[in-house]
Amino acid sequence: MENGFRGYHPFVLFFYYVCVGVLAMYFNHPLFLLVACLVLIGVNSTHDKGKALKKWIPMLIGMSTIIILVNPFLNSRGTTIFFYFRGKQVTLEATMYGIVMALSLVIILLMFISFNLILNGNKFLFVFSKFLPKTAFLTMLVIRFVPLLKRRFDEINDVQRIRGMTIASGTIRERAKSAMVMLQILLTWSLEEAIETADSMKARGYGIGKRSPYVPYKMDKRDKGWLLTLMLLFSVCIAGGIFGYGKIIIYPELGTLQFYLFDWVMLVCMTLLMSFPLLVEGREQVKWKFSM
């Protein structure tokens, strides 16, 4: 049994990621995005002490720097002009847009890093098997076949090597030829095996009635509680966004960055929503350390 954030029902987890993704693209006030970014970095570091995050950091920093630096030069929309570069205007608005866009993309990528760690494999498919059962089943089969194909390919490779055909040496023509032979062996072998798999599925009664999945996840009280909380916070955020809170006007002229009372309310709601994993993990830590 997985604990902490991972232990929650896949629907709750999926809904959390949907909320984060939507809000990252919905709000465009730099402060909102900055807070979201920091929260998600925190979330990522609770998953695996930031191991997966570390691999991505150079790319994230590189990408956002490029967007922020390049956007004002590529784009000359806006009215507040900094200076002219090769006859084109470099504007405050385009710079601001670059910053907003970079932050938004970074948040989405951070979300996907976390998503790949938490909602991988079975859980992901479990979520989709409710909406698209056949497609999810097909995807499940494909995921199972991938390691199988790899093993078969290694086996074919070994046999062919002993026969003197290898992809590791020889002229390009020879290599291409042996690679082609190996791929064809893999294809025919796997297709024959696929038919056998299908027949054995049929023999065990596949397709007789409704497929009954093994569901190792149960929606219990805390899942429902969190789902409701998330929904509530999400609707508050969306509703606030409709009235323009948490958003700024960039083009044609940069609007005010000032915070009103409701902007703070929105910010608190969004932060609470996004720090759902942090709250859960934090609570467990506190319980572990301080309870008798």
Add this chain to the structure above:
Amino acid sequence: MARSRSYLTVVSIIILVLLVVSIAFFKYNAYLLVSFVIIGCIMLPFFARFEIREIAVREIVLLAMLAAIAAVSRVPFAGLPSVQPTSFVIIMVGLVFGAESGFIVGAVAAVVSNIFLGQGPWTPWQMYAWGMMGMSAGLLRNTWWMGKIWGKCLFGFLWGYLFGWFMNIWMIVSNLENFTWDLFVGIYVASIYFDLAHGLSNVFFLVVFGASWIKILQRFKKKYGLLDAVI
């Protein structure tokens, strides 16, 4: 039939509602979000069609195996941008097993290979682009020029560009607020060589493997009578 009709009606209503909602809610600048909603809606009917179709066990496993081959073949080529046999496998499936199979194999191969190479905001777009590649191969398979080797090569080469252009649209649509024609041209110019590599690798695979793969797949189709009635 009645069931499929009601399903499609529901789907089209959902699409309409979602589009109206997206216009009403995201009037500021959530173009990336809207682009996801739209791409999801565009794909929904294809998946709905697959869900309601009566399909034999053998066929489903066969499709899974083909999608697995397409997905796996992308992984060793991950270091080379745009060069991968995935497109080739998808075109082959479309040619032999028809448009619907082509779409499903293309879309599923995109999801599964991204499980290994990393999911991201680009996944739905890749699903759609590869799905369409398989689908168009299936729809055009009975034309006279598709029977010729040069016809297939032309098709593969063009799809190298179409695929790249479609993925470029993702970049543009996702920040439409920022749109200028300079940006548009810049993105398309930057992708020319990648698309060329994709197109040429498609042609290479089609010339070298094409005939024998079609033979193998067709033999399976005939031997077990698979996916015959499908368009």
